[in-house]
Every structure is written in structure tokens, then in C-alpha cells.
Amino acid sequence: MKIDGVSQTTGDDRVVVVEAAGDGVSVAVTDRSGTILMGKAVVPSGELIAALSDKPPGAQAVAEGMTVEVRRNEVWLVVGGADDAVGLDDLMDAVGSVAE
Numbered sequence: 001m002k003i004d005g006v007s008q009t010t011g012d013d014r015v016v017v018v019e020a021a022g023d024g025v026s027v028a029v030t031d032r033s034g035t036i037l038m039g040k041a042v043v044p045s046g047e048l049i050a051a052l053s054d055k056p057p058g059a060q061a062v063a064e065g066m067t068v069e070v071r072r073n074e075v076w077l078v079v080g081g082a083d084d085a086v087g088l089d090d091l092m093d094a095v096g097s098v099a100e
Contacts, residue, residue, distance in 0.1 A: 001094040002034075005086040008076055014038070014084040016077060018094035025095055027066065029082040039080025041066035045099035052092055 003016045017028040021042045028040040043063040051060045051068050052075065059069040059078070069076045073088045 001097055003086045003090045003094055005077075005084040008083050008085050014082070016084050016086050016091070016094075018091070018098055020098040025098055027077065027079055029077065029079045029084050038082030039065070039078075041079050045095060048095055049092075049099070052088065052095070 001018050003018065005014045005016055006012070007014050013032045015030050015032060015034060017030060017034075019026045023044065024042045025045045025048055026040065026042050027048075029038045030036060031038065041063045043066060047062045048068070051062050052070060055070040059067040059076075061067050065080045067078045070088060074085050075088050075091050076083065076085050
């Protein structure tokens, strides 16, 4: 599933691609065309869902090279050095759909 977002550091349009990956979830940040991969991580789906649901304060490391920070109804993802802000509901829906 693809989610449109915006880099919080550069203002560039980005896309977060969420896919099933064995026991976890693959989260990748690409440019708008999808041709330039800026960062990718595989996360245990339970850890990502817990971080999104519990909304602990500050950035939380959920996998090597990936942090998430929930800010009200927005999630700031940093994956392999690339950042992207996406809607919390959109990300929860994407993770839920591939983790089933």
C-alpha cells in the first residue's frame, strides 16, 4: 500500500510503501515517481502497531535504521536517513492490511 507524505526536513513530496515481509512489515520511503528508494526497513508488525497505538512521547526506534514519532494525527517516519510525515490513520490502515 502506498501513502503520500511530505519530508519534514526538505518539504519534498514523498511516498511511503508498506508491504508484507514474512513475519513483519516492509516500510520504504521513495520519491513521488517511486523510482528512487531513499530508505527501507523491515519491522516486526507488532512493534510498529504498538508504537502507533500507544503513542509514546518522542521518537521511538522500532527497527534498525527506523524511528517513528506520533504527533497527534501525524506520524514522522525516519527510514534509513529519509524522513516522511504521513497521516496516522493512513499508516495504521496500511500496516493492518498487510499484517493480517
